[in-house]
Amino acid sequence: MADETNTNGAAPQAQPQQPQPQLRMQVLAQYIRDLSFENAVAQKGAPTGDVQPEITVQVSLDARRRGEGNQYEVITKFRVTSKNRADGATLFLAELDYAGVFQIEGVPEEQMHPFLMIECPRMLFPFVRRIIGDLTRDSGFPAFNMDPVDFVALYRQELARRAQAQQVQAGQAEAPTKLS
Template sequence: MTDENANGGNAATTPPQPTQAPQVRLNILAQYIRDLSFENAVAQKGVAGGEVQPEIAVQVGLDARKRSTENQYEVITKFKVTSTNTATKTTLFLCELDYAGVFQIEGVPQEQLHPFLMIECPRMLFPYVRRIMSDVTRDGGFPAFNMDPVDFVALYRQEIARRAQAERPQDQPLS
């Protein structure tokens, strides 16, 4: 008589079950404005006649830090939005926002943690940044500025390429 399992097969030949990859867990524990500045240059200096043709430039910076509590990280998104009059090259407004989130992250392999912190976490914070920028510009006397979505993957790749370029000796020819 042979030993059979519930599926009708021989228990001795049942293949071992593959181990599952650890489940990624991400929780936002807090999010907050670290720093906010808005300067309405038009109201301060006035606009010399003529038509205003605004041009808006957005600069984005990212930073991440390990916190003292296990598996907790603070991710800081830094946005600088400058509106200038293209006709006169004068500044209309300047808005700077540092917006941060505290994240509890588990199950992400160490080699994937840095891109996770610099791509996924800012992506989750972005809708709040966009709303704040819109409200501040509107409350500052301008039409609400609805920032276009930011491609955090492209930003991350650009930063990695920039760092690799900076680390390469200057006298070494390109391959």
């Protein structure tokens, strides 16, 4: 094995490594922005026959920079609908907008958007799950223990949807127009 040397015959010096910025995330606040629960069973009366609830969960996310330095507000929006599989009648509808204010440092700008849309909602999710579970139980239904949300898959789906929308929009802009 040969020794490495510079052109002047000296051993190479180690390049000083740039210190990696230290990732720092702090949850400054978390709160319910909006909460709604509609108990259709109580309003219309108990459904007749066999009740087989089918529950769907819709999730959407939003994030914005706040005025103070590296602070961001991340809003998770959950819409939980329970319908009777037998007749399609709505049993309940729960809507929750839950937000967190985060102080984030050390995340490169090009990685900030995925960080805000994946990591921050992941931190908020256990609280959302508890609120929805308590809300359904306190409304006379069995507590709904929401399955974990794959925020990475949700982020990728949104990127794919945006890319497809841009392609459609670009295709419409390039399409020739007919004059009658």
